[in-house]
Structures are given as C-alpha cells and as structure tokens.
Amino acid sequence: MTITLEALLGADHPAPLAALDALMVEARATLDDELLALCTACIESILTDHSWQPPRALTPREQAFLAATEQFVTSVSTLEDDQVARLREFESADTIYKFFCALYAIDMHYRLQLVMPRVLP
Amino acid sequence: MSGHQPRLAAAELTAGDSVGGPLEQAMGEFANAVVRANTLDPLTTEIVRLRCAQIHDCRICGSLRLRDAQEAGFDEAMQRKIARYETSDFPPAVIAALRLCDAIIMRPAWADDALKAELHQHFSAAQIAEICLDVMKWSQQKPLVALRTEEPPWAQTTLLSFDERGAPVFGGPA
Numbered sequence: 001m002t003i004t005l006e007a008l009l010g011a012d013h014p015a016p017l018a019a020l021d022a023l024m025v026e027a028r029a030t031l032d033d034e035l036l037a038l039c040t041a042c043i044e045s046i047l048t049d050h051s052w053q054p055p056r057a058l059t060p061r062e063q064a065f066l067a068a069t070e071q072f073v074t075s076v077s078t079l080e081d082d083q084v085a086r087l088r089e090f091e092s093a094d095t096i097y098k099f100f101c102a103l104y105a106i107d108m109h110y111r112l113q114l115v116m117p118r119v120l121p
Numbered sequence: 122m123s124g125h126q127p128r129l130a131a132a133e134l135t136a137g138d139s140v141g142g143p144l145e146q147a148m149g150e151f152a153n154a155v156v157r158a159n160t161l162d163p164l165t166t167e168i169v170r171l172r173c174a175q176i177h178d179c180r181i182c183g184s185l186r187l188r189d190a191q192e193a194g195f196d197e198a199m200q201r202k203i204a205r206y207e208t209s210d211f212p213p214a215v216i217a218a219l220r221l222c223d224a225i226i227m228r229p230a231w232a233d234d235a236l237k238a239e240l241h242q243h244f245s246a247a248q249i250a251e252i253c254l255d256v257m258k259w260s261q262q263k264p265l266v267a268l269r270t271e272e273p274p275w276a277q278t279t280l281l282s283f284d285e286r287g288a289p290v291f292g293g294p295a
Contacts, residue, residue: 008250013158016158016254076263077178079267081126081128084129093133094133095139100264101145101264103263111225111257112257119253
C-alpha cells in the first residue's frame, strides 16, 4: 500500500501540506495536458531508474521541452544555454519561466513521494 | 562569482503572469509555510540549506547565511565541511540529515532501511518530515538556476532571516 504525503504530513505539518497541495494544482495547470503527461513520465522514469520511451513521435517543441526536463531533473546546474535557446524557438519568456517553476514543483513533489514513505513513519 | 549570463532578461517577464503570477505566488506560500515549521534546530536547517545550494549550484543561496544559525554558532569552517560531510567531524545527526538531503535531491533509491534507522536515532518523525520539506523549499531556486538568473544582487555574504509570515528578509553582511 502506498503511504501518501497527506498521511505523512497531515498531523505534524498541516500548513505546509495545504500549501503544497495548492502549489501542485497551480503547477499542473501551467502545462498543457500532453506536455504535463510527457514531463511527468520522464521525471518518474529518471527518479525510479526505469527506462522510458515517449509513446509516440514527438514534435520538435515537445522534444525541446523534454530535453530540458531531463536536464533539469538530473542536474540543473549543467543545463546549457542552447537548451533554453531551443525552448525560446517555441515559447515566450513568460511561458518558459512558468514551465521551469512548474517543473520544480512536479519534480520535487515526486521526490518527496518516493523518499518520505521510505523513512517515515 | 561564476561567469554565467542570464538566459532570460527580467524585462522579458510580465508582472502578474510569470513573475508574481499564481504559480509563483503558490511557490511563495509553500516556502513561507515550510519556513514557519520549527521543529528543527537552526544549525541542521542551515547545513541542509547550504547542501542544497551546493548541489544545485545556486549562487544566491550560497551567498546567504541564516541569521538564526549564525547566532547558534554556525561558522564558515562548518560551511567548508559540507561538501565532504561523509568524512567530516559533523555530529551523526547532521550527517544523517545530509544523507536524507542527498537521497531526495540526487537519488531517491538511497533512502533505504539503513537511512531510516539512522534518522530515527536522531530525529522525531516531525523533524524528519521537516527536513524533507526543507529540501524542497531550499530547492526553490532551481528555476532561476535553469535560467541563470540567480546571481545575488550583493557582493558579500548576506544574512537571511524570515518575518512572521515566513517571507525572507535580507539584512546586512554575515
């Protein structure tokens, strides 16, 4: 049975849990459904050491966002100028900024989902 | 400072849409709520915060020092030990907290039964949960690192504290 973050945080940290839930709603609403599904699957495969292939041929825009996702999750500090420049071929600065903010939330939330049940209660 | 150049200019971002928009506000509310949690000692909090800064190569995070931690005895000798904490003379509790931090940020599979047992020797369940939340909060600058817009506006190490809401207050040289 999977232990949820609600079960692990609800008693001791209700305010951060409520804020985290609200953040996840905003983060998921930021990405379009198809990109959200691709990025989420990519993140889960990296963090659980499972290989993953996209379910279909990707558009150049999707390829650019997926490449940025992979780099963001594995090592954000080595993300390169070219990867952001590639995103800018498809989207505005506002959209790219919000994309990385959403990615932060989705990435870190999944990390907590993986780690917290292993060390708690 | 490193030679990274911003990949987006601040002037390109629209107030109320990306900057200060609903998502950024939700990130801020989460961060504030985590900062208000107060079951951990300030030294552990600061050491975990600086570990996050190192791993993400976040320049603004690395330029800050928590005022509470400084008042509790944090010094730059401690800061220098963080990168090699496994062979350091940090107390076992701090090393356990840093291992949890690394498991979250680098490889979740490192969170195993041995780490769980180690953590529970030193921390309550509420404190372990707070470390986990802290790691997410102290990773909040990852979007800025991705865009290399996280260069601090100050030239010297600066003190960081938080107001009653949990919002950051930057104040003077550390």
